[in-house]
Structures are given as structure tokens and as C-alpha cells.
Amino acid sequence: MDTNQPKPASAPLTDAVIAALARLMDDSQSPTGSRQPSHSEIEAQFRRADLIQADPSQAGRPIGKAKRIRGVLHWAIENDIERGERLVYLLVALVRGVGGFREGSSNFAGTDAIQDLREAFASEGFNLAESGELLPTVLDTLTGHELTGALKAYVRRARRGVLDAALVTGTGKDLVEAVAAHVLVQRFGNYSETAHFPTLLGQAFVAAELCAVRKSSPTPQEQMDLALYELACAVNRLRNREGTGHGRPFVSTVTQAQARTAVQSMGLVAARLLDALG
Numbered sequence: 001m002d003t004n005q006p007k008p009a010s011a012p013l014t015d016a017v018i019a020a021l022a023r024l025m026d027d028s029q030s031p032t033g034s035r036q037p038s039h040s041e042i043e044a045q046f047r048r049a050d051l052i053q054a055d056p057s058q059a060g061r062p063i064g065k066a067k068r069i070r071g072v073l074h075w076a077i078e079n080d081i082e083r084g085e086r087l088v089y090l091l092v093a094l095v096r097g098v099g100g101f102r103e104g105s106s107n108f109a110g111t112d113a114i115q116d117l118r119e120a121f122a123s124e125g126f127n128l129a130e131s132g133e134l135l136p137t138v139l140d141t142l143t144g145h146e147l148t149g150a151l152k153a154y155v156r157r158a159r160r161g162v163l164d165a166a167l168v169t170g171t172g173k174d175l176v177e178a179v180a181a182h183v184l185v186q187r188f189g190n191y192s193e194t195a196h197f198p199t200l201l202g203q204a205f206v207a208a209e210l211c212a213v214r215k216s217s218p219t220p221q222e223q224m225d226l227a228l229y230e231l232a233c234a235v236n237r238l239r240n241r242e243g244t245g246h247g248r249p250f251v252s253t254v255t256q257a258q259a260r261t262a263v264q265s266m267g268l269v270a271a272r273l274l275d276a277l278g
Helices: 015-024 039-048 065-079 081-097 111-122 144-159 175-188 197-207 220-237 256-277
Strands: 126-128 134-136
Touching: 015 065, 015 081, 015 111, 039 065, 039 081, 065 081, 081 134, 111 126, 144 175, 144 256, 175 197, 175 220, 175 256, 197 220, 220 256
Parallel strands: none
Antiparallel strands: 126 134
């Protein structure tokens, strides 16, 4: 698979998102007992995300919308998170399209259910607007502890191998580069925007009291940190500098499996820096 092809729109898939999204679409929460989206409309999204095989209703017994959604998304979170994230995005868009986020609509999902979903997405670095539009948090608008929390959300997604976590929204940087810059700002108040990646990352490692240089008699901890530094530099060399921000985080010769490993590696390095930052 070509990792340089534009990715379909997606949204975070976590246990909290599954629970909140199922509640959002649960007919039992409606005073009338039924509202759009219908079963057939939901099933169409399962098919669009290529997850119809995980639909528990395929067994032939009638079940509620919430149970169908939980069944498909729980399967996806264990077996195919990319398709699952695609489905999350499609389901939110479907609810928005039938007026589920508009108070006064016969299909309004309810204030509490919407707030639960908003909070589940917020913890993963996404904003759910009142209109139902779902967008990644623009990190250039954040500083300090808020930025630390948002970066940790990207780290969690990267460690699950989600490819778009490699590119950090609004910064023009990849995940490790954004974290390195944040560490330096937190420690010293600024960083060099012209520094090459290995220099920037080395400065961040030193600021976080981690090892980024070879020593004659390193401790096991220093060896580990140096290996993480060198791993991040290797992953950075895979970056496609011409196509970032459009679903193309790596050069065209990188396979899907290599890209996923690279993103997971980025999550590991970024997590080490943020943990050391405290």
C-alpha cells in the first residue's frame, strides 16, 4: 500500500469514544423511541469503512443501534484501528447530517450525550464543535500544560500506530520535532527554529537530562536513551518533506508496515521526552 496516498478523514477511536458514540446514537435515549440515523444508514457507514463483517447484526438477530456500533468499533480497536477511526468520523458526520447536534431537531441526540462525546474527543486532541464538526486541536494556539496535554494525546495515537499522528496539526512539524521544541520552550523559554532536527532533538534530550551522545562507559539507561535519540533521527530521515500535512508523512519507498513501526517509534521517543519533562 502506498503510504503517500491521501488518507480518508478519520477521528480517534478509544474505549471512551466508543461508549460516548454508542450513547449518542442509542434510540432508547430518545423520548419517541426512534430517531435518525436509521439502522440502514448506520449500516451504510459500516460498509463505507469496510467493517460490515464486524457488525453483530449479521448473525441474523435484531439488535439495537448502540450494540451494533459498540460491536463494530470494539472489533476495530482490536483488529483494524485505521478502519475504526474512519468509521468514527463517518458516524459523527452522519449524526451531524440528520440534525443530531441541533437542539430542537427531532433527531437531537441530547446535551449530556453530546458533552460525553466532546470530552472523549478532547482527551485525544480533537474538538467537537456545537455544530458537530470534528477537527484536530490546532496546537499553535496552545502553550504550557495545555500543549503538554495535547501532545500526549498525539503520543497515545502514535503508539497505537495511527499514521496521521506523525503530523502535528498547526505546527508544520512532526510529532517528535514538536515535542522537542516544547521541551526547550518549557526549560529555556525558546528554541532555534532554524536548527536541524538532530541538533534540536539533541538539545531537547540534554534539557530533559537524557543522553544523546556516545560515552565510553555508558549506563544501561544512557544506552537506552541514546538508542531512542538515534531511532528518532532515523525515522526523521524517512519524512517526506514535500508532502507533509496531506496524509503523506513518509517518503514513497516506505511500506505501510514500516510506516506504522516508524510512527510507533515516534510515539515512544516523544513519550520519553514528555515523561522526563515532568
